[in-house]
Amino acid sequence: MPSSPETESRPGAGSAPTPAAPPPVRSREDIDPRGRSRDRSWPPQPEPLPFPVIDNHCHLDFADGDQALDVHDHVARAAAVGVDAQITIGSDVEAVRWTAELLASESCPPSLRGGVAVHPNEAALHARGADHEGNPLIGLDEAISEVSTLLRGPGMVVVGETGLDWFRTSRDDEVARTAQIDAFRAHIALAKELGLPMQIHDRDAHRDVLDVLEADGAPERTVFHCFSGDAEFARACADRGYYLSFAGNVTFKNAGYLREALAEVGLGQVMVETDAPFLTPVPHRGRPNSSYLIPLTMATIADVTGTELEQACRTIRATTQQVYGWPEAVAA
Numbered sequence: 128m129p130s131s132p133e134t135e136s137r138p139g140a141g142s143a144p145t146p147a148a149p150p151p152v153r154s155r156e157d158i159d160p161r162g163r164s165r166d167r168s169w170p171p172q173p174e175p176l177p178f179p180v181i182d183n184h185c186h187l188d189f190a191d192g193d194q195a196l197d198v199h200d201h202v203a204r205a206a207a208v209g210v211d212a213q214i215t216i217g218s219d220v221e222a223v224r225w226t227a228e229l230l231a232s233e234s235c236p237p238s239l240r241g242g243v244a245v246h247p248n249e250a251a252l253h254a255r256g257a258d259h260e261g262n263p264l265i266g267l268d269e270a271i272s273e274v275s276t277l278l279r280g281p282g283m284v285v286v287g288e289t290g291l292d293w294f295r296t297s298r299d300d301e302v303a304r305t306a307q308i309d310a311f312r313a314h315i316a317l318a319k320e321l322g323l324p325m326q327i328h329d330r331d332a333h334r335d336v337l338d339v340l341e342a343d344g345a346p347e348r349t350v351f352h353c354f355s356g357d358a359e360f361a362r363a364c365a366d367r368g369y370y371l372s373f374a375g376n377v378t379f380k381n382a383g384y385l386r387e388a389l390a391e392v393g394l395g396q397v398m399v400e401t402d403a404p405f406l407t408p409v410p411h412r413g414r415p416n417s418s419y420l421i422p423l424t425m426a427t428i429a430d431v432t433g434t435e436l437e438q439a440c441r442t443i444r445a446t447t448q449q450v451y452g453w454p455e456a457v458a459a
């Protein structure tokens with residue numbers, strides 16, 4: 128599980144030429160121990176995009192790869208291929224604090240914004256008062272109130288990720304289910320109070336997510352991050368005015384249903400993200416992911432929607448700017 132920023136060792140940290148951003152607080156293997164034997168080399172840089180887009184969901188608090196990249200490295204690599212802005216999401220209490228600290232620091236790259244929330248699986252742990260290793264955690268109300276405070280700080284543009292996850296936490300577990308639903312509702316209220324968009328994490332919980340949104344009333348700008356439904360669910364989301372953000376898994380061979388979902392709704396309410404360091408697009412599936420690999424996902428999005436790549440980038444960028452009210456315009 129996460130080590131604290133103070134104890135994390137980072138090769139080369141002392142000789143970095145750029146001002147230090149806080150070092151990552153956890154690594155991808157903390158979440159997926161089975162991945163320890165995978166290829167941890169960074170994939171090569173793809174062809175740059177003909178028009179810049181924004182990665183609207185990544186996790187820069189995660190370390191990954193055989194070569195340590197810091198926040199400035201990720202931002203520079205992304206910019207080199209036309210991904211000129213990123214939103215980093217803090218989804219457990221350490222990552223929430225890390226994200227707020229990064230955004231408030233002088234060394235934060237100007238092209239970076241963020242969002243925080245108590246992730247649904249974390250909500251279940253806070254309700255029990257302990258993490259997977261049995262280490263004590265603050266209570267759920269306290270965690271949400273910390274999120275509420277930090278969302279008012281500099282650089283925060285979204286409440287997320289929140290929602291429901293019946294994959295990693297069983298729906299039959301009453302404490303976990305209640306905690307997830309309570310947290311989701313609290314984040315919906317927060318997004319409305321702060322006038323911010325909200326990013327939803329929905330894993331095997333499509334119907335319940337829609338029910339909660341309908342019961343409480345969704346925030347004006349509601350984004351299904353890493354959209355995971357089929358064409359019918361995509362249509363249901365689009366009809367309700369929600370946005371669909373596609374990640375690298377839309378390129379996976381076995382994800383025909385995601386391409387059908389995208390083809391069903393077209394580009395109008397669609398955005399692109401990495402969810403890095405996870406969900407690395409084909410042909411580098413399993414290797415580390417970073418915003419600079421978005422061109423691979425954009426190629427699939429353009430192809431599936433029958434759109435020229437440049438037009439697809441322009442449309443997605445305009446949608447992303449509308450949703451987050453940022454960045455204002457492309458320089459040049």
Ligand SMILES: [Zn+2]
Pocket residue numbers: 184185186216288402
């Ligand atoms: Zn995520």
